[in-house]
Amino acid sequence: MADATPLVRREYDRGITTLTLDSPHNRNALSARLVCELHDALDAAAADDATRAVLLTHTGTTFCAGADLSQASSDAEALASGPLGLARLLRAVVELPKPVVARVTGHARAGGLGLLGACDISAAGPGASFAFTEARLGLAPAIISIPLLPRLDPRAAARYYLTGERFGPEEAVRVGLVTLAGSGDVDELLAPVIEGLLRGSPQGLAESKRLTTQVLRDSFDRDTQDLAATSARLFASAEAREGMAAFLERRDPSWVR
Numbered sequence: 653m654a655d656a657t658p659l660v661r662r663e664y665d666r667g668i669t670t671l672t673l674d675s676p677h678n679r680n681a682l683s684a685r686l687v688c689e690l691h692d693a694l695d696a697a698a699a700d701d702a703t704r705a706v707l708l709t710h711t712g713t714t715f716c717a718g719a720d721l722s723q724a725s726s727d728a729e730a731l732a733s734g735p736l737g738l739a740r741l742l743r744a745v746v747e748l749p750k751p752v753v754a755r756v757t758g759h760a761r762a763g764g765l766g767l768l769g770a771c772d773i774s775a776a777g778p779g780a781s782f783a784f785t786e787a788r789l790g791l792a793p794a795i796i797s798i799p800l801l802p803r804l805d806p807r808a809a810a811r812y813y814l815t816g817e818r819f820g821p822e823e824a825v826r827v828g829l830v831t832l833a834g835s836g837d838v839d840e841l842l843a844p845v846i847e848g849l850l851r852g853s854p855q856g857l858a859e860s861k862r863l864t865t866q867v868l869r870d871s872f873d874r875d876t877q878d879l880a881a882t883s884a885r886l887f888a889s890a891e892a893r894e895g896m897a898a899f900l901e902r903r904d905p906s907w908v909r
Contacts (some may be wrong), residue, residue, distance in 0.1 A: 659690040662696065665909025666865075667704040667850050669697045672711060679717035680710050682763050686720075687741050694744050704857070705849040706748065706750045709773060712778070718762025720788075721896045735883035737793045737877045745770035746799060746868050749858040751849055756780045757838055764830065769803055770868075771860060773845055774830040775893040776821035777838035782829060783818040790891035791901060794883040797857070800870045824828060 659673040659886070671693045673680040697703045712715065719734065745752050745767065754767065754774035761782050768774050786793045793800070793813055801809060808827035812819065821833030834841045847856065886892050892906075898905035 654845075658689060659683070659686040660693050662693050664700075664703065667702065668707050668723055668846060669700065669703040669705075670709060671697070672694065672709050673716060674711045676712040676714075678720055678722070679714035679759075680712070681717045681720035682738065682741075682762070683720040684737070691741060691744060694748055697751050698748055698870065701854075703750060704852070704854065705751040705753060705846070707846075708745075708757055708767070709829075710758060713758040715754075715756045715758050715760040715780070716764025716767055717759070718766075718785070721781070721873045721899060732887035734887065735747050735795050736865050736876070738766065739798065739872065739880055741796070742766050742770040742799055743869075743872050743876075746865050748870070749861070750854075751857055751861060753845060753849070754830075755838055755842060759783075761785050762793065763796055765793070766799060766830075768829060769796060769799035772864065773832075775832040775834075775838050775842045775845070776824055776830045777833075778821065778835050780821045780824070780833075782820070782824050783816055784812050785816050787814060788816045788905075789895035790889060790893075790905070791895065793880070794879040795876075798875055798879065799868050802867045802871060809884045 658674070659723050661674050663670045663672070668852050671690065673686065673690075675681065675686050688855070706775070719738075720875065724755070751772045754771040756768070756774060757777040757779050760768060761783050763780060765784065784793050795850040805827045811817070812827075819827075821830065824830040825833045832841050852860070894907075895905050
């Protein structure tokens with residue numbers, strides 16, 4: 653029997669719906685099941701008149717590791733549907749008529765960075781780290797570029813897309829990946845943000861968010877199909893199969909000298 657324990661937990665308190673990614677066995681990777689549950693939780697928050705804003709957070713030491721490589725490397729259906737499924741999820745966050753705030757106290761990689769780009773506001777604690785690891789796997793940050801490139805400093809995007817270097821919270825703020833970072837308690841960092849959101853009217857928040865996300869929504873309209881095709885092509889390539897196998901086997905891929 654399949655495990656019925658939710659991978660996305662939903663809690664409500666005083667106007668804030670908290671969605672917690674709770675899939676520690678694969679570092680909160682974007683498995684088909686987690687993506688489906690997160691979609692459902694976002695839909696429920698959108699329909700809940702009492703919810704003024706959504707707080708997206710995580711258990712464990714990883715916010716989100718990106719694609720579930722064990723699933724992608726063995727499931728042909730996941731290869732075919734994954735890029736468009738990720739695009740739909742990121743667009744759902746962008747188009748949610750309520751602000752979405754990310755609370756990050758652990759690592760974010762690859763597709764997890766796309767989630768941060770889709771959120772309206774994000775805060776990172778001292779234990780957070782970030783990396784675009786796709787090029788090291790024979791892939792590219794295709795779909796996640798839709799919400800990310802409009803936000804990122806172009807020179808920083810070129811550096812981190814190409815090198816896969818890990819960077820910390822302060823650098824993430826500097827390059828536009830996250831909004832706030834600090835050396836102390838991330839909840840204290842977010843307290844004035846949450847207070848400000850709770851003072852906004854539902855209509856005012858929704859329409860203000862539409863203004864700030866117009867460029868991202870235009871990017872989804874323009875680029876989703878092409879970038880999904882690029883992502884699917886790369887995932888199906890021999891280089892990506894080698895890169896994913898090397899990652900799962902904890903070794904260098906064949907092209908590393």
